[in-house]
Amino acid sequence: MRELARRAEAGFLAALAGLGACGCSGPTDEQVTAAFLHDHPTFTVTSVQPGEGDANTVYMHVRFRRLGSPTECEVVWGYQEAQPEWVVFYKGQPSLAGTVCEGCTKQPCPET
Numbered sequence: 001m002r003e004l005a006r007r008a009e010a011g012f013l014a015a016l017a018g019l020g021a022c023g024c025s026g027p028t029d030e031q032v033t034a035a036f037l038h039d040h041p042t043f044t045v046t047s048v049q050p051g052e053g054d055a056n057t058v059y060m061h062v063r064f065r066r067l068g069s070p071t072e073c074e075v076v077w078g079y080q081e082a083q084p085e086w087v088v089f090y091k092g093q094p095s096l097a098g099t100v101c102e103g104c105t106k107q108p109c110p111e112t
Contacts, residue, residue: 027085060079076092
């Protein structure tokens, strides 16, 4: 019984190591922030999180605030790997933070 438990644990650890080494990557938070602020220099980025994607495509969720607004909004930008860097291929419409997800009811971000 102990041997079976040891083998299961070893298999689990090997699977975790494989996931870490899969090469799944994307643009860095700094790259996404810089690209977003290039288009919107007066906004403040509050967070950047990866969403769906695969080895060559990733959708980044960018949360931000407009100058003088306490409201946090969110937008999704799609990135594709193009050597030597990732490039934007999609820019979604801004919505209230937390309403940009599959199955969620999107609510528009107020223009202030």
